[in-house]
Amino acid sequence: MPKRVDHAERRTEIAEALLRVAGRRGLHAVGMRDVAAEAGVSLRLVQYYFETKEKLLLHGLQHLAERFGERVAARIRAAGGDPDPRATVEALLMASLPSDEESRTFHLVYTSYAVLAVTDRALAAQPFIRNPDAAEDALTGLLDRAREAGLARSDVDARLEAVSLLAMSAGLGTAVLAGQRTPESAAEVLRHHLDRIFPGGRPAEA
Amino acid sequence: MPKRVDHAERRTEIAEALLRVAGRRGLHAVGMRDVAAEAGVSLRLVQYYFETKEKLLLHGLQHLAERFGERVAARIRAAGGDPDPRATVEALLMASLPSDEESRTFHLVYTSYAVLAVTDRALAAQPFIRNPDAAEDALTGLLDRAREAGLARSDVDARLEAVSLLAMSAGLGTAVLAGQRTPESAAEVLRHHLDRIFPGGRPAEA
DNA sequence: ATCAAAATGATACGGCTGTACCATCAAGAG
DNA sequence: CTCTTGATGGTACAGCCGTATCATTTTGAT
Numbered sequence: 204m205p206k207r208v209d210h211a212e213r214r215t216e217i218a219e220a221l222l223r224v225a226g227r228r229g230l231h232a233v234g235m236r237d238v239a240a241e242a243g244v245s246l247r248l249v250q251y252y253f254e255t256k257e258k259l260l261l262h263g264l265q266h267l268a269e270r271f272g273e274r275v276a277a278r279i280r281a282a283g284g285d286p287d288p289r290a291t292v293e294a295l296l297m298a299s300l301p302s303d304e305e306s307r308t309f310h311l312v313y314t315s316y317a318v319l320a321v322t323d324r325a326l327a328a329q330p331f332i333r334n335p336d337a338a339e340d341a342l343t344g345l346l347d348r349a350r351e352a353g354l355a356r357s358d359v360d361a362r363l364e365a366v367s368l369l370a371m372s373a374g375l376g377t378a379v380l381a382g383q384r385t386p387e388s389a390a391e392v393l394r395h396h397l398d399r400i401f402p403g404g405r406p407a408e409a
Numbered sequence: 410m411p412k413r414v415d416h417a418e419r420r421t422e423i424a425e426a427l428l429r430v431a432g433r434r435g436l437h438a439v440g441m442r443d444v445a446a447e448a449g450v451s452l453r454l455v456q457y458y459f460e461t462k463e464k465l466l467l468h469g470l471q472h473l474a475e476r477f478g479e480r481v482a483a484r485i486r487a488a489g490g491d492p493d494p495r496a497t498v499e500a501l502l503m504a505s506l507p508s509d510e511e512s513r514t515f516h517l518v519y520t521s522y523a524v525l526a527v528t529d530r531a532l533a534a535q536p537f538i539r540n541p542d543a544a545e546d547a548l549t550g551l552l553d554r555a556r557e558a559g560l561a562r563s564d565v566d567a568r569l570e571a572v573s574l575l576a577m578s579a580g581l582g583t584a585v586l587a588g589q590r591t592p593e594s595a596a597e598v599l600r601h602h603l604d605r606i607f608p609g610g611r612p613a614e615a
Numbered sequence: 616a617t618c619a620a621a622a623t624g625a626t627a628c629g630g631c632t633g634t635a636c637c638a639t640c641a642a643g644a645g
Numbered sequence: 646c647t648c649t650t651g652a653t654g655g656t657a658c659a660g661c662c663g664t665a666t667c668a669t670t671t672t673g674a675t
Contacts (some may be wrong), residue, residue, distance in 0.1 A: 205672045229448050229528035231437045234662060245624060246663095256663060284606055316586050322435035327588070349443055366598055367577055370584065373577030376620040377583075381523055382533070384572075385539055392572055411642050411651040440632060451654055452633095462633060 214252050217242045218266040221259060226308030230315035233261070261329060264316050268334050271309055274298055275338075288349035289401045295342060296372050296393050301379050302386040310376050339365050346400070355401050364400055368393070420458050423448045424472040427465060432514030436521035441465070467535060470522050474540050477515055480504055481544075494555035495607045501548060502578050502599050507585045508592040545571050552606070561607050569615050570606055574599070 220242035224233050235256055240248045244290035275298045282294035301307040320326040342365035349355040375389035426448035430439050445452045459465035481504045488500035507513040526532040545568070552567035569591055581595035 205619085206623095207672085208622070214569070229525065230572075231525070232528070235664090236662080242670085247624060247626095248622085250664075251622070296667095311524065314583075315524050316522070317433065317583060318435070318517065318524055321517055321586055322433075322438070335584070359541045360601070363598060363601055366581075366590075367602065370580030370598070371573055372580070373583060374580035376574075377520075377523060377579060378541070378576065380527055383539075392569060392576070395569055396573065411640085411649085412653095413642090414652065441634090442632080453654060453656095454652085457652075460634095476616075 210252065214262060215251055215266060217244070217252055217259070218263045221263040221287045222267055222308065222312055225263070225315070226304075230312055230319070259327060260316075260319075261326070264311075264326070264329060267312055267316075268307065268330075271299075271313070272301075272334070274306075274309075288345055288352070288354055289397060292342065292345050292349075292368075293394065293397055295345075295392060296368055296397075299372050300376050300386055300389055300393075307380065310380050314377065315382070335369070339369060342369065349401065354403075356399075358401055368396060371396070415457065420468060421472065423450070423455055423458055423465070424469045425468045428473055428514065428518055431469070431518045431521070434509075436518055436525070463531060466522075467532070468520075470532070470535060473515065473518055473522075474536075476542070477505075477519070480512070480515075494551055494560055495603060497506055498548065498551050498555075498574075499529075499600070499603055501551075501594060502574055502603075503545075504576050505583070506582050506592055506599075513586065516586050520583065520586070541575070545575060548575065555607065562605075565606055574602060577602070 217238060221233060221238045224237050224241045228237075235249050236246055238259070239249045244250070249259065253262060275295060278294045278298040279291055282290045299306070299310070301310040316326065320329070339362070343362045346355060346359065346364055347362035350357060350359055350361060372393060375384065375392060378384040379386050379389050413541045423444060427439060427444045430443050430447045434443075439462045441455050442452055444465070445455045455465065459468060481501060484504040485497055486502045505512070505516070507516040522532065526535070548571035552561060552565065552570055555571070556559040556563060556565055556567060578599060581590065581598060584590040585592050585595050
């Protein structure tokens with residue numbers, strides 16, 4: 204048997220190269236040759252691990268969603284876990300704002316995929332469409348539990364506020380990406396609504 | 410002198426052909442030949458009226474913004490003009506949700522342009538970036554006047570709520586476009602926040 | 616050592632894209 | 646009429662893209 208290579212790992216490397224160049228020059232402008240060059244491999248290799256460009260794009264999207272999920276989870280853990288529901292919610296929302304380079308790339312590429320999915324049925328059928336639903340459910344659960352614990356206003360409709368916050372976060376994120384708004388001002392807007400939902404002022408920092 | 414043609418009108422026709430095919434197959438997939446075919450003219454003609462593809466895209470974006478402005482203005486007029494600030498605000502927000510085919514196309518193409526503008530400096534410098542600011546100012550003014558007239562809560566921060574509503578509208582619009590949400594549910598979410606800003610229940614229909 | 620199969624390299628091919636070039640038609644001025 | 650000039654049509658060209666093909670290297674089992 205010849206040299207055995209960890210296909211999964213190699214595919215991940217190539218997928219990350221795809222995301223890097225997509226974040227730099229836009230998803231519409233990435234070709235297989237660009238991905239190969241960015242990953243430091245030959246064009247043939249990209250073909251070898253992803254037979255077609257469509258499969259490469261699909262895997263890239265999947266990897267992007269995974270990385271984002273981990274990012275959000277890490278932020279939530281860093282926010283202190285259980286003790287403060289509001290901090291958790293805030294961490295969840297802030298994590299998806301394009302503040303640093305990584306989240307900026309994520310937002311750009313994710314939006315590009317969303318646009319493509321509207322006219323491409325193969326992409327539209329992809330499970331990345333489930334991720335927003337998961338976020339909505341998670342946020343709804345957080346708000347509901349905060350309400351039952353008396354930390355959030357008793358008259359809030361958890362699901363509706365969750366949808367609102369996520370939509371706002373997405374819209375603000377796009378505005379930040381387009382340079383129409385700073386990440387700080389976007390964060391302020393979100394915090395204002397958290398103040399509305401969670402009365403009694405913001406919790407003190409750690 | 411030979412036959413004189415209204416260049417502006419012809420350019421408009423071609424630009425609308427561009428928007429149609431972009432709405433159907435995605436902006437990334439439109440070529441000059443597609444635009445020519447859709448407009449029912451030869452490829453040479455598209456070149457004649459727009460020397461380069463970049464200029465065609467730029468004009469297409471400009472035309473799109475114009476049409477959208479007219480659409481919003483018409484909806485606002487139809488909402489009854491002055492008498493009811495809330496109806497005006499509601500009309501403004503609902504007009505940008507992808508409910509019918511036209512607004513769906515608008516949202517898709519506009520988002521495509523926004524994504525392109527992030528990595529294309531020629532597009533980024535385009536004035537379509539000013540349009541959101543105009544909407545924000547207009548909405549802020551409406552909310553401020555409603556507040557002074559005692560129709561909106563006295564403690565609302567007009568600009569902040571304007572930014573929130575527009576970001577939410579954009580985010581919800583994208584979700585609708587991606588098939589994650591129905592136009593009706595998106596409208597409901599927006600109306601809920603209008604209920605919050607404008608106390609005293611919704612005004613009776615005309 | 617040998618052989619089979621996995622991994623990698625180099626390159627060619629057909630198609631499509633934006634642009635450029637050359638010709639032709641049409642109509643109003645002289 | 647005819648000539649000038651704007652408006653069109655047809656088409657070729659160079660380049661890039663995704664994909665396919667052929668060849669070669671590598672390595673572990675026998």
